[in-house]
Structures are given as C-alpha cells and as structure tokens.
Amino acid sequence: MTERSWTRGRPLGAAWAARMRGLLNNGDVRPGGEHNVHSSVVDCGVYQDGQRTPGEFSPDQALTEARDRPGAFVWLGLHEPSAEEMASIAEIYGLHELAVEDAVKAEQRPKLEQFGSVHFLVLRTARYVPHQELTESSQVVETGQMMIFVGEQFVITVRHGDASEMAPVRADLETKRAALLEQGPWAVAYAVTDRVVDHYLEVADEVEDDLDIIEEGVFSRDRIAPIQQVYQLKRELVEFRRAVVPLQRPLAAITSSQGVVPKEIRRYFRDVQDHLTRTVEQVSSYDDLLNSILQARLAQVTVDQNNDMRKIASWAAIATVWTAFAGVYGMNFDYMPETSWKYGYPALVAFLSFVTVLLYRAFRRNGWL
Template identity: 50%
Template sequence: MPAIPSLGNLRGRNNRRHQHPAPTEEQAHVVDCGVYVDGLRLPGQWSPVDAITEARRRRDGFVWIGLYEPGEEQLQGIAEVFGLHELAVEDAVTAHQRPKLDRYDETLFMVLKTVRYIAHESPTTANEIVETGEIMAFLGKQFIVTVRHGKHSGLQSLREELEGQPDRLQIGPAAVLHGIADRIVDSYLAVSEAFEGDIDVIEASVFAPRSPIGAEQMYLMKREILELRRAVMPLAVPLRRLAEGYTPLVPEQVRSYFRDVDDHLTTVSERVASYDELLTTLVDATLAKISLQQNTDMRKITAWAAIIAVPTMGVGVYGMNFDYMPELHWRFGYPLVMCVIVTACFILYRIFRKNRWL
C-alpha cells in the first residue's frame, strides 16, 4: 500500500470536477455519492445501495456519501444500508452535539464542530462574530458517510482536492476522515487569527480615553470566544485517540497525520485559551472603567450640589419675612449679600477644581 502524500501536496492541485444529474426529490438530502477504487472515482451516478454493492464486489473500493441536514426517515434508510448504530443515527439527526468519537461494533462515529468567521466593520458594533455548524462522520471498512449541519460547512471542494490525489484516496475512507479533520482544524486557525485582530481593536478601545465601548459589547466578545472554545477544546481527545490507534479502521500511515492535526489543534487551543483569559481581563477592566466613570460623575454632582447650596441657603434666609435681619434696611445690603454668595461659590469651585472633583 503506497505511503500517504504530504498535506502540502494536497493543496493547490488542479482538481477534476464531476458533473452529476440533479438529484430527485427523494434523494435531495444526498449531496454526492461516489465509489472509489484504487484511489479513482468510478464514473456514473450511484445510489447508496448500488454504491456499497459495487465497493464490496471490488473488495478494494469504498464509498463516500455526503448528506446535508437529512431528516430521521432519510438517514434511517442510509443507516439500514450501511449498518449504522441507531444511537449514532439519532445524534446525527438531532445535531447540536459536542465533538466526540464513539465506536459501535465495526463503525466509528465522529462529531466535529465547524466554525466560520463573520466579516464585520468593527468588533465594537458587531452582533455576531462566529457561526458554528457540525459535521458527523460514520467510518466503516469500506465506506464513510458524512452528515453536515450548517451552510458554511460544505465538503465539495475537499472532495475535489482528494480526487485530485488518487494515491491518497487509495488508503481508504480513513484518509477522507483525516482530510475532513484537517480542513476543519485549518479553519479554526483562520478564525482564531481573525479573532486576534478583533481583540486588539477591543483592547485599544477599552484603554482609550473616553472610549464608547461598554460592558455589553465585551460580554458579546466573551460569548463568541466561548462558542469557539466549545468547538475546539473537546476535539483534542478524539484526535488523540485516532492518532494512538484507537481503532484498526485507521491505518498506521494515517495515524501519523492525525498527530499533525492534533498538533495544529493544540496551537488553536492555546490561542483560544489566551483569548479567553485576555477577554476576562478586559471585561474586568471595562467594569472598573465604568465604575470609575460613575464615581467621577457622582463627585461632580456632589461638588455642584455643594456650590448651589450656598446661594440656596442665603436666598432662603433673606427670603423670610422678618423685620430684624442683618443689613436689611441698609442701602448696600443686597449687593453685599450677593457679593458674599458669589465669593463663597467661587472659593468652593476653586477647592473642588484643585482636588479634581470638577
């Protein structure tokens, strides 16, 4: 059996594009169904039953069926053909699963979370930054069935790249599973790099004077990084199992490449963990900044209230209807009182200004 080519050779090749008739309404959930023998795709349009029959007849072939958000009845028909476990089928229909790897008899069931970075003008005004989806993969000796949830998680380009590398597909369906995992982890790297730019903008805004950013936007960023973390962190254990020989369905030459994917995932995990810690610090800094601004506002209000209390008290005293008041009948009494009030207010203003209350 030939050695699996390097990942670098997989990218950038001219790929062949297969044209297929439009699926019938009953088969609309089947995105593509191909039979591969010696790494080459057999021509023609195949139904799932005919495909697995042909692969078993050839012995050295396998089937790759791609499904997009199938219903329970639709997936149940595929499950009967390939002997998929009912618990795994239920998870594949329901979706919203954590990344995991389960073994059912001679079949592996793997769940991977897909992520997509949503472009926006500024992270300080965005409502959503990360969109997630799911890819479930059923791996058998002569088949791999992929179930996608989410519009951004298409595998057509990956299928074309793999079909441009027959020596890679000659390994079997485990090479397809590796290609899917590698593609998804690469998307994690791209999203994490884009997220880093957003965090730099947020960090600069938090510590900028009179920045408009508030706690709500910081919590949004925190929520988005947690969504990315839920996709990345749980995948480490399944990848490590595949790299360590968890099942004979993954040959040794593919395990070494799963180790490479696991290394890339470790890099992403470290980035996401650091982003999470930094955002926690920025949230605390934002709350402290808001609290400081509130204290500053309260000091200003208190200072002005103290200044206004002086004329209020003076006017209140001289507004009383008494005959015997200081300088009440003196010609210059009113101007003198006004001068005293203005002077007292000015002195208080200078004191508060010196203490930076105003």
C-alpha cells in the same frame, strides 16, 4: 425522471429504491450528485487504489460495487438528511440507531464512539461571519456539525450548516493526494477533520482582529466601544470555544489507537491535533484577554459614574452656600444684622460670589469639576 435514468442504466437496489421512489418520481434527485430541498445526497463515489471508479452510483449500488473490488471503499456525502433518508442509509450500511439519531438531530458535542466495526466521529464546524462593525447583536461565529461514519469499506460524511463544505476536500483528494486516498476510509476522515480544524484557525485569526478593535475602542480617549459589544464578542467566543475544546479528546483517542486507524493516518491526525492545540491556546488567551477588557470596561463605567457623582456633589455644595444665606435672611425676625444697612445686599452678593469662586477653584484643583 426515472430510477434508471438517475443511475445511467444501473438498476437500483430494492431497499433504496423503495424508500427513494417518491423522491425520484418528483424529480428531486438529479445526476451528478446534485440535489435540491428533498435530497440530502451530495455525492457518492467508489474509490480503489486512490482513484475514483468511473460512473454514478446510488448508495446501495456503491456499497455492492466496493464489496466486489478488493481494497475499494465508498465515500457517501450527505447534507442535512431527513430521518427517513438517514434510516435508509442506516439499513444499507448497517449503522447503529443511536448514531443515526445523533446524525439527524445534529446537537452533539465532539466525540468518538464505536458501534461494532463502525466508528462514529462527531465534529463541530465553524466559520467566521463577516461584518462591517461589531454591534451588540452581531453574529461573529457560525457553527454547524459534521458527523463521520467510518466502516471497513465505507465512509459517510453528514454535514449540517454551511461551514466546511466537502467539495474542495473531495477534489483535493482525487486530484492531488491519491496516495493518501489509497489508505482507505480513515484517510477521508482525516481530510475532513483537517479541513474543519483549518477553518478553526481561520476563525481564530478573524476573531483576533475583532478583539483588537474592541481593545482599542475600550482604552481610547473617546471610549467608542460600549460594554454591549464586549459582551457580544464574549458570547460568540464561548460558542466557538464549545466547538474547539471538546474535540481534543476524540483526536487524542484516534492518535493513540492501535490497530483501528492505520499507522500512517495516525501521523496525519497528530498534525491536526497540533493545529487544534494551537487553536485551543488562542481561544483561551482570547477569553482571558476579553475578561480583562470586560473588567476594565466595567471599572471605567464605575469611574465615570463616580466622576459624575463628584460633579453633582460639587455643584450641590456651591449651591448650598447661597441656599443657606437665603434661608437665614428669609426668617421673619425683627432684628437681623445689616438689614438696615444701605450696602448690605451688594455686600452679601459679593461675599457669596467670593465664596462660590473659592469653592469652585478648590473643587477644580482636586479634580471634582
């Protein structure tokens, strides 16, 4: 595949071509935004007045095209880019090196930073991992990262992980929400954030089902939920909490910003903020409930251990009676009471049996046996 065939006759920019030539010669980038293991570009489009400009563009061509059109902007979607690819994008779009490093490593907490005229928004994505039953090693919540670069004439989304795919978001904006797309790059940032937070709600609902199963198992007569399952769900909930709770501050900064985010888009972000607040409240309540369940399960374990010790102590007390008489009559004294009596042995066995039954009934009545 040649450079010109990838762009349908449009010559590539020098900067992009120099860095991507090795990939293109290997046939690693295909038309239509498709990619394989060597290409991180999922889609690259130019939008004007809420409509996508026909044609296919490389990232540098798309930016040139947007600058030639009033009110146009570029939406570039990347999936797990390498450091080299991200450096090429950064040179074309003027991205700060610190933000680029964060976008490659994908180990950031949710945050909002500004580098000149470019805003850098970091989200953590989450999706529920289906499983037939919860075990001590089950993965319940899978998390990833979503980075959004928002400039005056471009928006770049960088996704790490399999959660929150952007294809449905792009399709929805292009086909059903053209009026929103007219608002520019921040409209895309809203749509992406909205999808990520909607997935939070879905994950929270699914986790609630697992929590109900755990709670039922802990408080059932059979005690079918071991403590390892409770602890595993708590660990997964902590991972989910790390994705959800820190996002409150970036959203608050966006909704309170003046002159940066369009007023109409801020209203949409407030709706996302409401959904996030609901999720945070759910996660907090789940965490409290799970702590209560964990404490209850630990108390149950302690009670079970005490019951076992009571049973052991009860049987030991019963056995002590026989042991005591055996020890006394096992002594080598010449004069022992009833040793010469014909019915001494049967009488002793009968007496010990009576004492055993008496002790057993007493322990049974007190709940020790």
